[in-house]
Amino acid sequence: MDTRKITEITCPISISDYPEITMAHGGGGRLMNDLIGKIMLRVFSNPILDARHDGAVIAVGEGRLAFATDSHVITPLFFPGGDIGALSVYGTVNDLAMCGAHAKWLSAGFIIEEGFSMETLWRIVLSMAEASMKTGVSIVTGDTKVVDRGKGDGIYINTAGIGIIPPGIDIDPSRITEGDAVVLSGDIGRHGMAVMAIREGIELESTIRSDLAPLDSMVRDLLREELDIHCMRDLTRGGLASGLNEIASMVDSSIRIEENLIPVQDEVQGACEILGFDPLYVANEGRFVVILPRENAERAVEILRQHDSGRQAEIIGFVEKPQYADVLMTSSIGSERIVDMMSGEQLPRIC
């Protein structure tokens, strides 16, 4: 592009249709995909970004690095099973793990609202330090900004991370082929429902704990076994449904999953029913899918089940030749349902 002309390009999103940013533009569904696809990916286009991994894979010298970022705006800051501090570390560690990378270095950018409690900041920072130690990453650079009272919401934390991709790893969604298995690492919907249950003040028999967890040790064990992994994706905003749709949209195939095989805690199912959510679309923070050849799938499940976060790992479906929809689900009563990309907002400020 000619740099003198760049500021004259017309916005590809219709300003009359969408004059303003809505909560749904950050919700993980179709509007967010539109915003990112039509604005960010188009304007910033380059071969690394265009690959649309969870993180960027960049060649440096003889090796390859992964580079990923996430801003965290979750409310409330503390929830059963975690807090914004641990989330901000694991979130980026997990994005790097999805590229097959071992996370090594993190940056931390804090945007703090005037009046925020010093003691709460301290607790959050300690939680980040603890999460860093558990995953072996170092926070090596940072930045702190303060915004006026009423111009923030306590604290927002951005992390960016660099990980090292071991030689020989070739994770690349374009290698997905018909017959590949879809392995899910555990039960879904806990993070989103843990946060929503607090926000909505729902009384449940037992508290739902977020599934927040680092995924790097599971991924390392999978890679050590030399399984021929074609794609991994963590199931954050937009949940399993959005993750599978994103994968399917990158290849000329459909994905079929079986409802019966997808683990959902009873408490999570109950909270979803009360609040009108579908667990397929609810955010997770410690779950991912692995797409790999059918003959490697049983072994992948065995490896995942050796980890606390992977005890309920299952083969939930397969890649098929293109169907009338990208993602299809055979329900427990045998009927077929399209699992579409989520439209609009479902769970705001969940990460």
Add this chain to the structure above:
Amino acid sequence: MDTRKITEITCPISISDYPEITMAHGGGGRLMNDLIGKIMLRVFSNPILDARHDGAVIAVGEGRLAFATDSHVITPLFFPGGDIGALSVYGTVNDLAMCGAHAKWLSAGFIIEEGFSMETLWRIVLSMAEASMKTGVSIVTGDTKVVDRGKGDGIYINTAGIGIIPPGIDIDPSRITEGDAVVLSGDIGRHGMAVMAIREGIELESTIRSDLAPLDSMVRDLLREELDIHCMRDLTRGGLASGLNEIASMVDSSIRIEENLIPVQDEVQGACEILGFDPLYVANEGRFVVILPRENAERAVEILRQHDSGRQAEIIGFVEKPQYADVLMTSSIGSERIVDMMSGEQLPRIC
């Protein structure tokens, strides 16, 4: 540290003295230094972070990378000479340049307030793309979050960046020695006063334009000449005074500068007088200091002056044996003044 104990550590900042975060904790002065030094650097301590460069210098394989981050919360979003988009790219490119690195890859994390204008977002994103092209960096990964109306302030942008440090570069403040010259790359105070003049609605004879500029080409020319640079620092929050104090605090020497030699535009001086600011403490976004041996200093000035942003480069002082203060200034009337680290807040939300 024992990970089981980490959450029991007591906050090193007195909660009774500072129960809440204040604007000054982000202002670039003593309180911010306290927050970063006592909390962030202590809890996250590791050899790379402890070096306290503008960015982290990390060894990868045979080479070295620099890694830096900045969140941008400036208000207003557009100002004479720039906007938050260009600022978010140049800010991180410049931090990397201060490590002697050539910026290559950026991440971009957007936190957007519900209701933000789509057209304004588009203008900002185009400005980022233009700034990226001008500096040869690629935005390779990103994240977009939306927060509820009243929980943000239009848009906040975090960028993190990775740069490559060429072999043979040994920029290290511990190499600063008595007799080293302090070279300033241009006139000071323009960015801060450009923003404040708009915010305060001050009428000036001519508009102050921010000095916002990428510093990487100047730095590359300095490094190409094989000048023995000991330290570089860009003069953002807290301005020249804070930059020099930060440098002096890392070495057992004092820095003496001459007021007469520090270029300040008349308009900037005037705005500072109206608003009660001292240009030494006002933020810049396209100015830096270079500390290097006296015999290399004239050549450094010559090189800087070949660039638009370096036309007014000057040797403004020298490193001395330790005095009664870290930074001293000989004033235009020959008297001596301590140039202390700024206390508290001066210019909030300037970057």
